[in-house]
Amino acid sequence: MTSDESAAIDAFERLGLTSYEAKVFIALQQLGSGTARDVARTTDVPRSQVYSVAESLEERGLLAVQQASPIRYRPVSIDEAQTTLQNRFEREQERAFEYVEQVKRDSAEEETQEDIWTVRGRERVDDRVVDLVSNADDRVLFGTRLPDLVTPALGDALESSAAVGVAVTVVSRDEGVRDRLGSLEGVTTDLPPTHREDDERSGRILIVDDDALLLSVVDDSGGETAIWSSGSLFASVLIQLIEASEELR
Structure with a gap:
């Protein structure tokens, strides 16, 4: 052959x-x-x-x-063979994608879709934070104990959101973080209600509006992993729980 x-x-x-x-x-x-x-x-x-x-x-x-x-x-x-195979291919393609489209429609018609995502790596978490902040409509709450997690891109995103009327608040027990982000136009800063002196794992928390949330942790080598959810019942409920726990302290 x-x-x-x-x-x-x-x-x-x-x-x-x-x-x-x-x-x-x-x-x-x-x-x-x-x-x-x-x-x-x-x-x-x-x-x-x-x-x-x-x-x-x-x-x-x-x-x-x-x-x-x-x-x-x-x-x-x-x-004739070419036409026959081409028609067969087109029919099979249509049948396959009709099914995929139906599956997609069925998924979209579900009452709620709970999407919880994991992001690993500091740069990828940086990108996700900036993206969530950039899509804020009403409010942004950002918190971190680590100055290294305050990037120029984050500062730009927070300042841009504040410029269009979004209420932007930064909470941190680190004075450097508060000074750096508090100097941005429209950004207010505050101390966290309470904190643990032995906290060496928390990375950052981000709440956007009432339905987007990101929480991250930092491992011993400095690597960061975050979970985030947007537009889901999970995010809304967890935000309510976090805020309620802070009010009780």
């Missing part, structure tokens, strides 16, 4: 034919017409397999069967 023939067979397989079907179809194009014996001599398809393969090709509309003794097979023209 030449490399060109092998590539053609691979291509037919991607169009939905089996390897044997592709080989028999190509052989019959070479022969013009032939019996199972003729096809078996031309290809490596066993003669006993040619009959079932030819029957399958007939069902696909790619060859005609002459009821003679012995049975002879004649392939359809190349143009």
